[in-house]
Amino acid sequence: MLLCRFNENRLGVVQGQCIRDVTAALDCLPNYRYPLPSCDPLVEHLDTLTVRIQTLLGSAPTVAVESVTLLSPIANPGKIIGAPVNYQDHLQEATSQEELHHGAQINGVEQIGFFLKATSSLVGASEGVTMRYPDRRNDHEIELVVIIGKKGNKIASKDALAHVAGYAIGLDMTVRGLEERSMRKSIDTYSVLGPWLATADEISDPGTLDISLSVNGHARQMANTSDLIIGIPKLIEHASSFYSLHPGDLLFTGTPAGVGPVKAGDRIKASISGIGSMDVSVHA
Ligand code: MN
Numbered sequence: 001m002l003l004c005r006f007n008e009n010r011l012g013v014v015q016g017q018c019i020r021d022v023t024a025a026l027d028c029l030p031n032y033r034y035p036l037p038s039c040d041p042l043v044e045h046l047d048t049l050t051v052r053i054q055t056l057l058g059s060a061p062t063v064a065v066e067s068v069t070l071l072s073p074i075a076n077p078g079k080i081i082g083a084p085v086n087y088q089d090h091l092q093e094a095t096s097q098e099e100l101h102h103g104a105q106i107n108g109v110e111q112i113g114f115f116l117k118a119t120s121s122l123v124g125a126s127e128g129v130t131m132r133y134p135d136r137r138n139d140h141e142i143e144l145v146v147i148i149g150k151k152g153n154k155i156a157s158k159d160a161l162a163h164v165a166g167y168a169i170g171l172d173m174t175v176r177g178l179e180e181r182s183m184r185k186s187i188d189t190y191s192v193l194g195p196w197l198a199t200a201d202e203i204s205d206p207g208t209l210d211i212s213l214s215v216n217g218h219a220r221q222m223a224n225t226s227d228l229i230i231g232i233p234k235l236i237e238h239a240s241s242f243y244s245l246h247p248g249d250l251l252f253t254g255t256p257a258g259v260g261p262v263k264a265g266d267r268i269k270a271s272i273s274g275i276g277s278m279d280v281s282v283h284a
Helices: 023-028 046-057 088-101 157-163 232-240
Strands: 002-006 010-015 018-021 062-064 080-082 115-117 138-140 142-148 164-172 191-199 210-215 218-224 250-252 267-272 276-283
Touching (some): 010 023, 023 046, 142 210, 142 267, 157 232, 164 250, 164 267, 164 276, 191 250, 191 276, 232 250
Parallel strands (some): 080 250
Antiparallel strands (some): 002 010, 002 191, 010 018, 018 062, 080 115, 164 191, 210 218, 210 267, 267 276
16 A cells, blocks of 8 residues: 555545545544654554555545645654665765765764654655755765564564565755764755655565666666665664664665755656655755
8 A cells, every 4th residue: 555645634545646535544543642652653553544544445535646745654753763875886986975075984884873863854755855055065865764663672684574564765865064964964854755655565575676866857876775785674673773663763774876966946756666756846
């Protein structure tokens, strides 16, 4: 199932070029009292929600995908986890660039672990990216994003995929500079998630997905998740060896070679096989 959040927080199931509006299914989510749970309620109750959606689907009104505003499919992630360099070709690219600029060493997940992006940076495809520090270089990074479905701590890699609710396309936007990654990648709108959540059953093998990104029609990044240095099960094992993972937590799995600058007025197209494509505008 391809599940989207659109317009004024409506819930939809994407079928080809149409969305079936199943917002009424959200009634099955609990009415929370303070304090709110440290996870995303929609993902936590996805099984119950799916049953409700199935009963509504046949008579649900339809709307064209191209006519709606697509919001982040996950509204309230507890945390956004990012893997640094995790493709061999990007490791080489980043190392050569950093040596030129800072003489710094670039290390992957195994050496430096993950970073966190502020949840306030999260937007959907239709909201687009709004530039900060336009005088500095701002880069696109397309990444497969894993959406955690089940709470877990110290998850073994062999059990890891059972903790996955689904997948989405992510843009880990980055302003270049000397600040910590967590700051440079946490600017408002610098975490794009979309165009929707592809539930885990839609993706038979997350380790064989084609990834591509173009800017204004020019190809920039092209890869396959089979080239990940550390695959998804090991990423989940490693992340959860430090912190508990909760339903709705987002894991950005790293970007391949071809990262490059964007500026206001650019149009990014990001695609991952099995999920779909999203057009993301860059605003001043
Ligand atoms: Mn990244």
